[in-house]
Every structure is written in C-alpha cells, then in structure tokens.
Amino acid sequence: MKNKIISLLGGVAVIVTSLTALYAPQAGAHGERSQEPFLRMRTVHWYDTNFSTNRVAVNEEMTITGKFLLAEAWPEVIMKPDVAYLHVAEPGPAVAKVETWLNGVPAAKSFKLELGKTYEYKVIVRGRKPGEAHIHPMLNVQSAGGLVGPGQWTLIEGVYEDFTYPVTTLTGEAIDLNTYGFANVVKWHIIWAIPALFWVLYWVRRPLFIPRFLMVQNGEEDALITSTDKKVGIALLIGTIVLVTMSSNSAKEQYPVQIPLQSAIIPVEALPVTPQNSAVKAKILKANYRIPGRSMTMTLDITNGSATPIKLAEFNSANVRFTNSLIPTLAKTDSAELWAKDGLNVQGEPTIYPGETARLEIEASDALWETERLSSLIGDPDSAFGGVLYFQGADGKTYMEEISGPIIPTFQ
Amino acid sequence: MSATAQSVGAKSAGDLSPVMAGMSRKFDLLLVPILFLAITGAFHIHFMLLAGDWDFWVDWKDRRFWITITPIVAITFPAAIQYVLWEYFRVPLGATLCIVALLFGEWMNRYWGFTIWSGFPATLTWPAMLIASALVLDAVLMLTKNWVATAIVGAPLFALLFYAQNIVILAPYHVPVEHMGQLMSVADMVGYAFVRTATPEYLRMIERGTLRTFGGESALIASFFAAFICMIMYTAWWKLGAVGAKMRWMKSIFDKAAKVRA
Secondary structure (H helix, E strand, O other), rough: OOHHHHHHHHHHHHHHHHHHHHHOOOOOOOHHHHHOOHHHHOOEEEEEEEEEEOOOEEEEEEEEEEEEEEEEEEEEEEOOOOOEEEEEEOOOOEEEEEEEEOEEOOOOOOOOOOOOEEEEEEEEEEEOOEEEEEEEOOOOOOOOEEEEEOOOEEEOOOOOHHHHEEEEEOOOOOOEEEOOOOHHHHHHHHHHHHHHHHHHHHHHOOOHHHHHHHHHHOOOHHHHHOHHHHHHHHHHHHHHHHHHHHHHHHHHHHEEEEEEEOOEEEOOOOOOOOOHHHHHEEEEEEEEOOOOEEEEEEEEEEEEEOOOOEEEEEEEEEEEEOOOOOOOOOOOOEEEEEEEOEEEEEOOOOOOOOOOEEEEEEEEOOOOOHOOOOHHHHOOOOOOEEEEEEEOOOOOOOEEEEEEEOOOOOOO | OOOOOHHOOOOOOOOOHHHHHHHHHHHHHHHHHHHHHHHHHHHHHHHHHHHHHHHHHHHOOOOOOOHHHHHHHHHHHHHHHHHHHHHHOOOHHHHHHHHHHHHHHHHHHHHHHHHHHOOOOHHHOOOOOOOHHHHHHHHHHHOOOOHHHHHHHHHHHHHHHHHHHHHHHHHHHOOOEOOOOOOEHHHHHHHEOOOOOOOOOHHOOOOOOOOOOOOHHHHHHHHHHHHHHHHHHHHHHHHHHHHHOOOOOHHHHHHHHHHHHH
C-alpha cells in the first residue's frame, strides 16, 4: 500500500512537472527589478537617455544616447568601477551592436571610470531578430554586475534570414559576421567524425561486453587485440597526426596574417565639471520612507551656487523619475513606464535665488516604489538611499546634484 | 551469432552457447546507447562547468587559458572510461566514445540552447574539436597495452594535438579587422556584435598571466603546460575509474553471468 502511494505521488509529480513545459512564455525583459535597490539607487544615475526610435527593421540601425553620473555614494559592498564596460541589456542578441562610444572614445574594450564623474555615451545597434525586445543601455562593472539604464520596448520587424553584418577585414576580405567561418567549422567537425565513428564501429561491430569480459577474467586478454587491430591502430595514429599537421599548415597558409584576441583597459576622461553639475549643493537633514503610502519624504537644505534662480523639478532614483507637475517645461526623455508625472511634491519656497540656502521638504510618492521593488530598500544592509535632484534654472538650463544618505522606514 | 574465438579474438577460453551469444549481443546493443547517453550527460555537465565559457564562445578561445584548460578538463572522463573498457573488456574505445559523446551533447546544446532558444549565431558558439586527441589516446593505449605508457605518451599527445587540430577552424577568426579606429580580431568582433548581456568584455579570461616566452609563442607554451598537467590528470582519473569500477553490484552481476555460463 505504501509503495503504491509513493508510486502514485511520483507519477503525479512527473506529470505535473512535464505539464509545465506546455507553458513557457517568451522572456521579454531580463529581471532588472530583481536587483536590490542599493544597486540601482546608488551606483549609476542615468539621464537624458534617448532612443532614436522604438521600431526598427532587420538591418536598420537605432541609436541610444545619454549620460550617466557615477554616484559618489557608491556602496561599499561592491567593487568600484575600476573595470567597467559599456554594454546593452537585451534578451539575447535581438539587436546587434554596431558602435559604442564613451565620451567620444570607442568602447569596444573596458574602461577605468571615476566616481562622482559624468560620462556621455552613444550606442548604435542594428535590428537582428524580429520581435519585441526590452533594450537598455547598461554599464557592467567588474564584481558588481550589470547596472542597467532606462529601457525601451523596441519592435524589430522583418525576416531574420535577411540579417547581415558586413565587415571587411584588414586583409581585404568582405565577410558577414553573422555566419562567418561556421561552414568551415561544420566541415571539419564532420571530417573528424568520420575516423571517430569508424573507430567506434570497428569495435562495436564485434561482441563487446560479456564474451570479452569472460576472456579477460580467464587471463586470455592478449587474444582480444589481434594483429589487424594493431595495424588499424597504427594507421589511425599516424593518419590522425598527419591530418592534424596538414590541416593546421593549410590554415596557416590560407590565413598568414593572424592576431591574438584583443583585450585592454582604455583610459577615458570624464566630462568637465560645469556649473550645471556642480553649482547646486544639497544637504540632507532627514529622510523617511513611509511603507503604507509608498512615499519618501526628505528634508534638505539647498544652496544655489549658480548665477540664476532655480526650482526643484525632479527627483530621479533607480531610473524612476518623480517630477514636479508645477514645472511644465521639464521634457520627458526617458522610458515612459518609469515616470511618476505628479510624483514630486515640494513644500517651502519653490524658487531658490543665487547664493541663497533654502530648506525644502519634498515628498516623492507613487506606486512605482512598489512596482519597481524600490520599497525593499529597507532590506538593504546599510539602509540608505540615493538619487539625483534636477533643478530648472531661470536661464533655461537644468542643474543637478547627487544626494544620498540614511533612510528611516515608517511602518504606519 | 556465437561468440567464437574468431569473432572475439584470436582464441577463446570457451564459446558461448548460441542462446547466450544472442543474449550477449542484445545486451551489447542495449548497453552501448545507454552508456553513450549516460556519458554524454555526465561528461557534458562536467565539461560545461569547468571549461564552460572557453568552449562556449569564439572570443574566449585564446592562446593560453583555452589551450591549457580544455585538454586538462577533457582528458578526465576518457581516462576513467578507458580504465573500465580496457581493464575489463580490452576495448580501446574509452577516449573516443567519451569525446564523441561530449561533442554530441555540445552540438545539441549549442544548436537547441544557444542558437534556437537564445538566438546566438552559431559562428559565436561552436565547440572545439577533440576527436584527434581521443583517437591518439585510444591508439596509444591499445598499442602499448599499458596505462603508465599511455599517461606518459598518450596524455601529452592528447593536449599537444588539441590546439593543432583546432587551428584549421580558428584561424579565420584571428584575422584582423579595424573597428571604430581600433584593432580587433574577427573573433573579438563577433563577441562584440552579438550581445551577451551578462558577459562583458572584461569578463573574458584571455591572454592574462606571465606564461610567455620563446618569442611570444604563448600557444606552444600553453600546450606543453597542458601536456604536463594531462599526464597527472590521466593518472588520477585512471585511478578514479579503478575505484568506480570496484562497485560491488557490478561484481555480483558479472559473477552471476559467470555462473550461468558455467
């Protein structure tokens, strides 16, 4: 009876597990919300992100541009960006990278970047695999992982078979990177499979296990390798070495110019310090996160060191924009789904004049705290937050200041 | 078919009866595919875990780590299976069977997993060739009939032939290209173009370390280093095969077979 129940349960488990294969939806995005808040709030502050289009044909190019500020409040628990790489986050190579630039420097290799500095990037990609893909700019940092920027759903239209990636080598050969060399790989795998299958069949065609085992047990193992076997073995040994030698020599003759794989850390200078990214200073006096209200409140002193009156327009953290609806000039540039349009409420005198220090109480509230899993910051080991404040100047320019500090949760 | 002296070897301690010979052959035909698939699964996981990225991606196949790591990891199962097939059955097929099984698993994985499911171009993800190494290892064992000689001669050849047999498919990928004003190999360019989100450029463990001499012939040095380590690995895994083959349930099965025959 016990065995029957175990068998029944086992059978049910196998059937249920097998049925899960019937529901396997396409993975469109790639889990960016699963990263802990400190990885998104206090590392890379992306801004001015722009996708040239949200619809490309196969082989058509799309350009992603923008800037990022590397937080001075970089978490101690992860490595600093001494080795970093400008990249794209996407579900498989739906688009192929064509060019990447960081402050005008080619970004095919890795960089050493500085905290507190701003960098401008440009990524050009080409439509490859038809479908809809969530595409982000991304900065990979050694031992910290991928730190993704704002994403955009991009529709790639056309037929995959039309995709090509033409490149001309320095030896003058025009190649398609998407298929280059693969036919040769298959050819040589098949060539080597022939002697391998011959050798397998040479032995498998004869009685294998039981008779041979009995003979070995009876001390007659020498009879199991015949003189023909030895001749075949010698031929196989010599033939293998000859074929290896000939094939490698022919490849060297066919491709006389070869270089090793290239890898390097490239130096890159940060964008210069300007009044727009240095004139305004903020000092946090208090910060709370109210869990039931999905809102964050901050009390801070803002010192306007610029030459123009400014107003707080936006608080941006982890690519979520909380904007002040009372300042309508602020343009929408980033991904629509992460924009809390009326999410920023400012208490106090809204205009801060040059040289003035004003105390502001601000509230950033929206369901995005929950849906973007930022409310879980109370589970971070150092209970801190980070972000960037954007101020609208009377001169039409935008002034920014990074903020960070400890945060106290409120549970009621 | 009766398992006569002619069909098995030059002479026999005794023929199996026709019934037993038929059953024996059915057992062979049943066991060979099972053994093949079992080796495919076990060896493929082992190889993916230890040689993984070096074998997955064309822009990881460098002159140093790929050449060093791949043969060292790939000689393990062949040595252990060689022990079993040679010591108990005098079949010098262990290495070839393992490597064919591994390549079968790799091609299945690269086609269904990397190309069909994840969309990577096959030119980025092809597996390295190892068959020449395996054939030589089996041939040396058969001709010397001695595992120590195989460890000293066959295992180094297994490693030394690895890079040499792959030059023919790798050479086209090391042709230089200029991109954005920078020098890259075609392999670098393939890796750059077809995005692996979680595999940034710096993650590649290539061309690092101080194992350089003989006028920059890194591949040669790496091959000889791998050859030396393969001697040790072969010995270790041959012995591991010996330990694994001492399982009591196998002995009891063969004892019963011997009794039936008697």
